[in-house]
Amino acid sequence: MDNHIYFKLINRTIFFLIMSKLHVDSVIKSFATKQILTDVFISCQKGEIIGLLGRNGTGKSTLLKIIFGSIQADSRFVKIGEKISSGLFDNRKLIKYLPQDNFLPNHVKVKTIIELFCDKNETELIKKHDLIAPMLNRKSKQLSGGEKRLLEIFLIIYSQSAYTLIDEPFNGIAPVYKEAIKDLIKKQSVDKGFIITDHDYRNILDMATRIVIIHDGGTKEIKSKKELIAWGYIPETA
Numbered sequence: 001m002d003n004h005i006y007f008k009l010i011n012r013t014i015f016f017l018i019m020s021k022l023h024v025d026s027v028i029k030s031f032a033t034k035q036i037l038t039d040v041f042i043s044c045q046k047g048e049i050i051g052l053l054g055r056n057g058t059g060k061s062t063l064l065k066i067i068f069g070s071i072q073a074d075s076r077f078v079k080i081g082e083k084i085s086s087g088l089f090d091n092r093k094l095i096k097y098l099p100q101d102n103f104l105p106n107h108v109k110v111k112t113i114i115e116l117f118c119d120k121n122e123t124e125l126i127k128k129h130d131l132i133a134p135m136l137n138r139k140s141k142q143l144s145g146g147e148k149r150l151l152e153i154f155l156i157i158y159s160q161s162a163y164t165l166i167d168e169p170f171n172g173i174a175p176v177y178k179e180a181i182k183d184l185i186k187k188q189s190v191d192k193g194f195i196i197t198d199h200d201y202r203n204i205l206d207m208a209t210r211i212v213i214i215h216d217g218g219t220k221e222i223k224s225k226k227e228l229i230a231w232g233y234i235p236e237t238a
């Protein structure tokens, strides 16, 4: 094996051993007088895909932003491996986050966006993918809403990080592409941990290795679909 690749592999292994668990607890968050999160515990390890579910407005996006560090909480404890994270600056290389809203620059060609966002190996992989190759010479503003989302998902899934937080990836995505994305996330989870929220709960159930629901400001681990009915997240007819 080429020395460069060998050392890269060793570095990656050491990195993941050190950063082998994301641990989040003691999260409290209010907006004005409205308390949103009061009693949160969530963890994620390399190889895990945590499905984060909850009714509209229960605080899923808020929790992901707090873990990532892009919004302040009234209280939070986030630890990655042995490293206590105090916010966005600490997390930059460890946690990547795909928000609900588009983040692509409008006037830049897709191939340039990929080169700016990813390292050389990842860039080549993304450019070659059947779903992305036809878009390469178009500017982001010339893509449809679903195409933009697809590109964002690829950028975030392939980018180097120990943990990836994804908010509603399947919004506006055609069913056939959803299958490709689920496969991609499963493959990438060999190297990292994912926390994913989406109202398309069947897709979450397909992928997730564990399910956590937010209810009344707290998190609860879910073991079966029956529990999702009991917590009032899906109807009895589902």
Ligand SMILES: Nc1ncnc2c1ncn2[C@@H]1O[C@H](COP(=O)(O)OP(=O)(O)OP(=O)(O)O)[C@@H](O)[C@H]1O
Residues within 6 Å of the ligand: 031, 032, 036, 054, 055, 056, 057, 058, 059, 060, 061, 062, 063
């Ligand atoms: N910047 C803000 N200022 C005031 N209230 C906010 C703000 N952001 C979120 N909220 C409120 O916090 C609550 C939780 O919002 P959040 O977006 O985290 O919920 P969610 O579970 O992701 O919802 P959905 O499933 O509908 O996307 C909602 O009641 C929302 O109105």
